[in-house]
Amino acid sequence: MSRFEWVSESCRLLQRTAAEFDRTQPFKGLRIGTGIHLEPKTAALLMVLKRGGASLVSTGNLNSTQAETVDYLRERGVEVIGGPTADPAEQDRNLRGVLAREPDLLLDNGGDLFARYLESPWDGLLGGTEETTSGRDRLLPLRDRIRKPLLVINDSPIKQFAENTHAVGPGTVESFMRITNRVTNGRRVAVFGYGSVGQGVAIYFRNVFSLVSVLERQPVLRLRALLDGFEVPDRDEALANADIVVTVTGAPGIVTAADLAHLRDGVILINAGHLPWEIDVDGMLADPSVASVDEVVDGITTLRLADGRAIHLLTHGHMVNLAGPRPLGNSIESMDLGFTLQARCLEAVATGAVDASSCVVPVPASIDALVASAYVELANAGRYA
Numbered sequence: 001m002s003r004f005e006w007v008s009e010s011c012r013l014l015q016r017t018a019a020e021f022d023r024t025q026p027f028k029g030l031r032i033g034t035g036i037h038l039e040p041k042t043a044a045l046l047m048v049l050k051r052g053g054a055s056l057v058s059t060g061n062l063n064s065t066q067a068e069t070v071d072y073l074r075e076r077g078v079e080v081i082g083g084p085t086a087d088p089a090e091q092d093r094n095l096r097g098v099l100a101r102e103p104d105l106l107l108d109n110g111g112d113l114f115a116r117y118l119e120s121p122w123d124g125l126l127g128g129t130e131e132t133t134s135g136r137d138r139l140l141p142l143r144d145r146i147r148k149p150l151l152v153i154n155d156s157p158i159k160q161f162a163e164n165t166h167a168v169g170p171g172t173v174e175s176f177m178r179i180t181n182r183v184t185n186g187r188r189v190a191v192f193g194y195g196s197v198g199q200g201v202a203i204y205f206r207n208v209f210s211l212v213s214v215l216e217r218q219p220v221l222r223l224r225a226l227l228d229g230f231e232v233p234d235r236d237e238a239l240a241n242a243d244i245v246v247t248v249t250g251a252p253g254i255v256t257a258a259d260l261a262h263l264r265d266g267v268i269l270i271n272a273g274h275l276p277w278e279i280d281v282d283g284m285l286a287d288p289s290v291a292s293v294d295e296v297v298d299g300i301t302t303l304r305l306a307d308g309r310a311i312h313l314l315t316h317g318h319m320v321n322l323a324g325p326r327p328l329g330n331s332i333e334s335m336d337l338g339f340t341l342q343a344r345c346l347e348a349v350a351t352g353a354v355d356a357s358s359c360v361v362p363v364p365a366s367i368d369a370l371v372a373s374a375y376v377e378l379a380n381a382g383r384y385a
């Protein structure tokens with residue numbers, strides 16, 4: 001069985017949606033333009049849209065396109081513009097190549113397609129979807145100019161708990177174990193940030209018998225962490241006692257060179273936040289207290305301090321669940337939920353179930369309920385296994 005088949009067969013909700021789309025053909029005669037990572041899980045989504053009658057013109061995102069996925073999609077009749085690239089200028093051309101085909105619907109990731117659409121709009125765009133929070137923030141100020149239904153997938157509560165909490169959390173623990181091959185039991189873990197992602201990281205480290213404390217700036221969330229059973233010490237105490245430090249705040253400079261003086265010998269520093277700025281790696285490497293730097297094995301860098309302590313850093317401070325050796329990213333099931341929201345939201349735009357007043361708004365509650373009920377039904381029937 002190929003990876004594509006494994007992923008596609010594991011996406012039970014998408015398969016069920018596809019079977020319905022075979023009959024209902026919500027995208028019949030419509031072209032959907034997509035600008036989202038081209039990897040096996042998104043390929044499964046694109047194939048479902050195709051079964052719903054769509055013709056597809058697609059490109060990937062910067063740095064994440066997989067060549068085998070491009071081949072797989074082309075063999076199945078998807079028009080893929082460009083291939084893997086880390087060059088922003090080439091990426092810009094690829095995105096414009098998608099828009100040149102004047103799609104009826106856009107599936108956007110980061111606001112790249114809708115922002116460019118406004119530069120030379122065409123008649124007939126029905127609207128579309130945006131996958132991310134950063135895309136939502138980019139497109140929100142443009143809503144008076146877009147004036148089409150545009151549904152933001154990340155703002156669904158399902159996405160928040162299924163993906164951020166219950167996929168990134170276990171993914172971070174799995175990455176720690178895969179990269180270090182170390183035990184988690186009894187280890188003191190300090191988690192910075194108790195948003196939807198930090199909650200998952202804290203919960204899943206606790207589930208593998210670590211002693212977890214939470215550092216959270218917002219008093220209400222700090223209280224929540226306490227009531228959830230985590231210790232909420234002050235920062236200095238937590239850092240001085242931690243065997244493992246995980247940052248998931250979205251903010252820069254959470255752990256810096258100034259902390260080197262207080263960290264325990266052998267501490268392991270991990271970032272799971274989006275940008276590699278939460279741990280100030282460059283600042284640490286340049287600090288005069290660092291006597292030498294070893295690249296130990298795939299994904300582990302060790303800073304030896306002049307006083308003999310070792311500070312270990314995973315994946316150079318890049319997202320640990322995506323940047324290490326053989327990263328798998330989020331579980332297939334969590335993506336199945338998110339991509340079924342995508343398919344259903346595009347269906348709602350295509351069929352006119354939402355109008356232009358729904359421009360840059362969260363997934364409609366009726367779609368959240370539909371997708372949630374379908375998952376629970378499959379699980380209870382023993383068919384989500």
Ligand SMILES: NC(=O)c1ccc[n+]([C@@H]2O[C@H](COP(=O)([O-])OP(=O)(O)OC[C@H]3O[C@@H](n4cnc5c(N)ncnc54)[C@H](O)[C@@H]3O)[C@@H](O)[C@H]2O)c1
Binds near residue numbers: 218
């Ligand atoms: N690794 C992944 O696959 C993955 C997936 C989804 C999101 N993310 C990223 O994870 C990060 C967190 O996402 P979220 O949705 O939980 O965000 P969020 O904004 O809901 O939560 C972040 C929390 O960090 C807290 N915080 C900020 N600065 C702090 C500080 N100095 N000390 C202590 N707490 C601080 C904030 O108060 C907030 O509660 C983001 O960067 C997001 O893009 C990563």
